[in-house]
Amino acid sequence: xxxxxxTQPTHRRGAAGPRPPRRxxxxxxxxxxDVKVSPYLYISPFFLLFxxxxxxxxxxxxxxxxxxxxLLGGQGEFTGLENYAAVLAQPLFWKSLVxxxxxxxxxxxxxxxxxxxxxxxxxxxxxxxxxxxxxVLIPYVVAPVAVSMIFGRLxxxxxxxxxxxLGFVGIDPIGWHTDRxxxxxxxxxxxxxxxxxxxxxxxxxxxxxxxxELYEASVIDGAGRARQFFSITxxxxxxxxxxxxxxxxxxxLQIFDEVRMYDPKGLGGPDQDWMTTVVYLxxxxxxxxxxxxxxxAVALLLFLLIIVIGMxxxxxxxxxxxxxxxxxxxxxxxxxxxxxxxxxxxxxGSTAPASGxxxxxxxxxxxxxxxxxxxxxxxxx
Amino acid sequence: MLxxxxxxxxxxxxxxxxxxxxxxxxxxTACGGSDDGGDDTASGDEKITLTVATFNQFGYTDELLAxxxxxxxxxxxxxxxxxxxxxxxxxxxxxxxxxxxxxADIEGIEVDWLPELMQFPDLFEDLADPALDGRWVDWKVQQxxxxxxxxxxxxxxxxxxxICYRADLFEKAGLPTDREQVAELLGGExxxxxDYFEAGKEFVAKSDSAWFDGAVxxxxxMVNQLEGAYEDPATGEPKDLKTNQEIKDLYDQVLAASxxxxxxxxxxxxxxxxxxxxxxNAWATMLCPPWMxxxxxxxxxxxxxWDVADVFxxxxxxxxxxxxxxxxxxxxxxxxxxxxxxxxxxxVQTQAYENANTFPSQLDAQASDAVQSxxxxxxxxxxxxxxxxxxxxxxxxxxxxxKNYFAIHTAVQNAxxxxxxxxxxxxxxxxxxxxxxxxxxx
Numbered sequence: 001x002x003x004x005x006x007t008q009p010t011h012r013r014g015a016a017g018p019r020p021p022r023r024x025x026x027x028x029x030x031x032x033x034d035v036k037v038s039p040y041l042y043i044s045p046f047f048l049l050f051x052x053x054x055x056x057x058x059x060x061x062x063x064x065x066x067x068x069x070x071l072l073g074g075q076g077e078f079t080g081l082e083n084y085a086a087v088l089a090q091p092l093f094w095k096s097l098v099x100x101x102x103x104x105x106x107x108x109x110x111x112x113x114x115x116x117x118x119x120x121x122x123x124x125x126x127x128x129x130x131x132x133x134x135x136v137l138i139p140y141v142v143a144p145v146a147v148s149m150i151f152g153r154l155x156x157x158x159x160x161x162x163x164x165x166l167g168f169v170g171i172d173p174i175g176w177h178t179d180r181x182x183x184x185x186x187x188x189x190x191x192x193x194x195x196x197x198x199x200x201x202x203x204x205x206x207x208x209x210x211x212x213e214l215y216e217a218s219v220i221d222g223a224g225r226a227r228q229f230f231s232i233t234x235x236x237x238x239x240x241x242x243x244x245x246x247x248x249x250x251x252x253l254q255i256f257d258e259v260r261m262y263d264p265k266g267l268g269g270p271d272q273d274w275m276t277t278v279v280y281l282x283x284x285x286x287x288x289x290x291x292x293x294x295x296x297a298v299a300l301l302l303f304l305l306i307i308v309i310g311m312x313x314x315x316x317x318x319x320x321x322x323x324x325x326x327x328x329x330x331x332x333x334x335x336x337x338x339x340x341x342x343x344x345x346x347x348x349g350s351t352a353p354a355s356g357x358x359x360x361x362x363x364x365x366x367x368x369x370x371x372x373x374x375x376x377x378x379x380x381x
Numbered sequence: 382m383l384x385x386x387x388x389x390x391x392x393x394x395x396x397x398x399x400x401x402x403x404x405x406x407x408x409x410t411a412c413g414g415s416d417d418g419g420d421d422t423a424s425g426d427e428k429i430t431l432t433v434a435t436f437n438q439f440g441y442t443d444e445l446l447a448x449x450x451x452x453x454x455x456x457x458x459x460x461x462x463x464x465x466x467x468x469x470x471x472x473x474x475x476x477x478x479x480x481x482x483x484x485a486d487i488e489g490i491e492v493d494w495l496p497e498l499m500q501f502p503d504l505f506e507d508l509a510d511p512a513l514d515g516r517w518v519d520w521k522v523q524q525x526x527x528x529x530x531x532x533x534x535x536x537x538x539x540x541x542x543x544i545c546y547r548a549d550l551f552e553k554a555g556l557p558t559d560r561e562q563v564a565e566l567l568g569g570e571x572x573x574x575x576d577y578f579e580a581g582k583e584f585v586a587k588s589d590s591a592w593f594d595g596a597v598x599x600x601x602x603m604v605n606q607l608e609g610a611y612e613d614p615a616t617g618e619p620k621d622l623k624t625n626q627e628i629k630d631l632y633d634q635v636l637a638a639s640x641x642x643x644x645x646x647x648x649x650x651x652x653x654x655x656x657x658x659x660x661x662n663a664w665a666t667m668l669c670p671p672w673m674x675x676x677x678x679x680x681x682x683x684x685x686x687w688d689v690a691d692v693f694x695x696x697x698x699x700x701x702x703x704x705x706x707x708x709x710x711x712x713x714x715x716x717x718x719x720x721x722x723x724x725x726x727x728x729v730q731t732q733a734y735e736n737a738n739t740f741p742s743q744l745d746a747q748a749s750d751a752v753q754s755x756x757x758x759x760x761x762x763x764x765x766x767x768x769x770x771x772x773x774x775x776x777x778x779x780x781x782x783x784k785n786y787f788a789i790h791t792a793v794q795n796a797x798x799x800x801x802x803x804x805x806x807x808x809x810x811x812x813x814x815x816x817x818x819x820x821x822x823x
Contacts, residue, residue, distance in 0.1 A: 159657035178803040264651035270798030288788035
């Protein structure tokens with residue numbers, strides 16, 4: 001900051017040449033800094049921590065991935081994209097991707113559907129509502145390793161509870177550790193057990209923010225419960241759905257603990273039938289190969305994959321209920337357009353109301369349009 | 382309007398950036414300031430603290446470690462214990478990779494980690510000391526010696542294998558139950574794997590239980606008797622699995638016994654079904670190093686009839702065992718080496734055996750009264766001390782395990798499990814092992 005203080009006034013003077021020189025008091029200058037710098041300082045801890053624990057490892061991983069790199073031996077020669085080529089040529093990498101995707105489908109989709117249903121039920125007038133609402137969160141409090149150990153016993157092939165129960169009703173035992181799909185279902189059920197309640201609470205919070213008048217109005221219009229759910233609740237919590245879908249996708253593509261704990265070796269069984277990509281990554285880096293370079297390449301490929309699937313997700317969830325009524329939540333692009341219109345109408349001196357969409361939006365504070373017009377311009381540059 | 386706002390915005394950005402950099406610098410210096418002086422050298426009477434990192438149970442009690450301070454008043458010994466060997470291994474490799482920062486002065490390691498650690502002998506102090514010649518069984522020293530003669534670890538315990546069996550199940554099947562007679566039944570002095578499997582066929586014909594727990598642990602015992610299973614001991618070069626007839630023969634032999642002979646319970650060790658199998662009489666015998674007796678006792682609580690026979694097919698066999706190493710990055714390597722030598726002395730290891738049943742690798746410790754007179758009540762008061770000493774003597778040497786040993790071993794293990802656990806076709810599964818070997822790119 002010391003560096004800056006001399007340049008600041010020069011700037012000022014240079015820009016405003018003809019204006020008579022004016023003494024600016026230090027406290028005044030301090031005040032100006034406070035206004036300009038403080039917001040950045042307030043948010044800086046997150047970004048500094050993120051740079052240290054997120055951005056730096058990300059960049060370093062990219063650096064490692066283009067080198068020969070043994071976990072113990074350290075950096076070797078620069079190899080360019082050889083690690084990526086080697087990883088892409090490994091059948092096991094592709095198998096792990098298929099496993100990951102399969103477990104993800106078995107976990108994320110039922111999880112979101114189930115969570116939204118539970119949330120809708122919890123949103124009703126229940127006796128001891130807090131009890132039920134906190135109840136669904138209990139599985140989340142249990143450590144994943146503990147969950148895996150309990151489910152490991154349930155899903156044991158020979159002496160497991162589930163196969164015993166199936167035996168009572170005359171169904172042949174399921175090879176939870178021999179059948180590929182069965183193992184995916186078992187692992188997905190651990191993930192679902194842990195995360196459904198958590199997601200349900202997020203949905204519930206969003207549902208409680210839906211204006212009750214909408215429901216009252218729909219009742220007057222003769223809508224039933226189901227109609228209310230699909231025409232009011234779902235469209236109103238769309239932003240939350242997007243959030244939950246994206247976080248559960250990222251989580252679903254990073255399944256690790258459950259697989260590690262599912263069998264004694266934790267590497268996806270003798271045929272790697274349930275080895276996920278993250279476990280594959282772990283095995284490459286810390287298993288027999290100790291090849292950190294290749295593991296970094298896997299990590300970056302997984303990163304790209306998550307981004308791609310996240311985008312697809314986003315596009316799909318965007319489509320959900322676009323026809324629903326717009327309330328407080330308008331899309332950013334739309335509000336920006338509306339604001340731009342408002343600005344134009346204001347600068348042209350007209351006080352005529354803007355479009356209908358703006359009228360239904362939140363009332364704009366007086367200073368709002370000019371500020372956003374700057375950001376708007378900044379975006380366009 | 383646009384023009385007049387520009388400079389302000391730029392300067393605002395500069396301020397923000399500077400503020401950010403300044404805060405970062407502040408944070409970094411704060412981190413750097415927390416260094417405590419741990420660089421004192423071991424010379425003279427300076428007070429030093431030595432840490433010993435172990436896992437599971439090495440048998441070193443606080444009183445035992447405190448007694449070292451009585452003889453060396455300037456040294457305080459502290460032990461850090463990891464819950465599992467896997468935790469300890471991750472901790473060790475991660476810190477070695479980071480340049481040794483945060484490692485203990487003495488790090489305990491398992492014999493299976495040696496192939497990877499021996500690739501980087503410079504990370505560890507050379508512990509070779511003529512004064513200690515003849516302290517350990519020869520092959521224990523050989524395991525931790527690099528090709529150019531550097532000793533990177535002092536041996537603590539070993540895992541000479543015997544056969545543990547269920548006398549009650551033997552009785553029901555009309556087999557002898559007495560441990561000497563069982564040893565004879567399984568082939569006695571020069572028992573072979575065929576003898577063991579033949580006895581198993583006799584057993585399973587008259588019993589509902591299987592003969593052994595799984596193909597992989599049995600194969601483990603067999604492959605450990607080959608001098609160079611997957612690699613050429615002279616050069617360390619991996620042998621092509623496709624043309625490795627020795628391994629293919631063992632593979633066929635153990636699967637013929639497991640699947641065709643129906644001797645295997647088809648369980649994977651340490652799995653939930655395996656643990657439950659102890660209570661469900663799933664199998665009657667298993668290969669059994671001293672440390673396995675503790676696992677059996679733990680999982681088979683309430684089951685009566687376990688016993689140990691002084692016999693092992695195909696000669697002796699070792700499974701597991703640990704070492705103490707001194708990482709070179711430590712500040713007090715000389716003092717640490719001295720402590721490691723003391724910790725692996727016959728006297729201390731005898732005490733460790735009494736504390737935690739870690740069978741000593743030191744000849745004098747094996748011959749000590751404490752070991753020779755020890756029995757195990759869970760195993761029908763079997764004289765485990767003399768039995769395992771005899772089994773240790775039967776071991777001729779340590780198999781060569783190079784840097785690719787475990788990668789290839791895993792491929793074969795997976796192939797065995799596919800047949801034994803999943804019921805795949807043996808030939809198809811072997812092809813899978815060959816594919817896995819090929820993808821290692823050796």
